Amino acid sequence: MVPEVLIKDRMEVRIHESLEELSIDLADQIEELYEQSIKDHGVFAVALSGGSIISLMRKLSEAPYNKMIDWSKWYIFWADERVVAKNHVDSNYKLAKDHLLTKLPIVPSHFYSINDSVTAEEAASEYEFVIRQLVKTRTINVSDISDCPKFDLILLGVGPDGHVASLFPNHPALEEKSEWVTFITNSPKPPLERITFTLPVINSAANVIVVATGGVKAEAVHMAIDDMGPECQDSPARMIQPSVGKLMWFLDDEAASKLTRFS
Ligand SMILES: O=C1O[C@H](COP(=O)(O)O)[C@@H](O)[C@H](O)[C@H]1O
Numbered sequence: 024m025v026p027e028v029l030i031k032d033r034m035e036v037r038i039h040e041s042l043e044e045l046s047i048d049l050a051d052q053i054e055e056l057y058e059q060s061i062k063d064h065g066v067f068a069v070a071l072s073g074g075s076i077i078s079l080m081r082k083l084s085e086a087p088y089n090k091m092i093d094w095s096k097w098y099i100f101w102a103d104e105r106v107v108a109k110n111h112v113d114s115n116y117k118l119a120k121d122h123l124l125t126k127l128p129i130v131p132s133h134f135y136s137i138n139d140s141v142t143a144e145e146a147a148s149e150y151e152f153v154i155r156q157l158v159k160t161r162t163i164n165v166s167d168i169s170d171c172p173k174f175d176l177i178l179l180g181v182g183p184d185g186h187v188a189s190l191f192p193n194h195p196a197l198e199e200k201s202e203w204v205t206f207i208t209n210s211p212k213p214p215l216e217r218i219t220f221t222l223p224v225i226n227s228a229a230n231v232i233v234v235a236t237g238g239v240k241a242e243a244v245h246m247a248i249d250d251m252g253p254e255c256q257d258s259p260a261r262m263i264q265p266s267v268g269k270l271m272w273f274l275d276d277e278a279a280s281k282l283t284r285f286s
Pocket residue numbers: 072073074075076103104105115179180181182183186187188189212
């Protein structure tokens with residue numbers, strides 16, 4: 024089945040009847056963005072999130088995608104991470120590694136996870152330093168309009184409260200404009216300590232994909248996408264508006280159930 028596709032400005036919303044179809048479409052789109060990035064600058068610098076998005080990316084480890092892609096060109100980052108040991112059940116790195124990355128021949132030195140043996144503040148600043156070095160060598164591109172990194176693709180999930188990465192509603196981290204990576208020690212969703220890309224970094228990406236599935240996400244999707252007036256202004260997901268890049272939402276019918284269809 025072809026997805027229902029809604030277009031609004033530079034945002035594309037793709038709505039699927041089943042998670043299987045969504046997963047295939049997601050893999051197709053990621054593969055297409057990978058091809059474009061390789062043509063453009065020879066590598067694919069992609070930032071993952073944790074949560075449900077990882078299992079929805081599973082098709083990438085299956086035929087035909089696993090054979091079509093030169094995985095040595097992939098550089099993997101995390102848009103947010105929980106400050107826990109890498110083998111902890113809450114670690115976004117562990118989730119991605121166990122369910123996706125170990126099934127793909129990605130070069131292990133191309134995984135850029137956080138240092139899990141320091142404080143949240145130190146982990147954020149070390150991670151930002153690493154990204155700065157990779158921007159200098161242009162493994163990660165630089166934004167055309169600011170000094171921010173321009174990741175080829177940032178993949179985000181959305182919480183029922185509208186949080187993206189570890190940017191939660193009304194949290195001061197949403198205001199961070201100078202750092203690329205910030206930290207929080209009072210996350211409303213456990214665990215308390217997290218590091219996260221800031222909004223300027225996410226909105227400088229060449230492509231941002233946001234994935235939401237299930238009825239529990241319907242209100243957050245409605246608040247993020249529809250023109251709702253003042254009550255939707257606090258939604259972090261709504262603040263994802265790439266300055267130059269492309270924004271794509273992948274939804275299933277349930278997550279899209281409160282959406283006002285637009286043409
Ligand atoms: O805590 C987090 O939650 C969000 C959303 O997760 P989901 O399971 O509801 O899709 C995730 O995107 C983020 O990376 C993670 O740290």
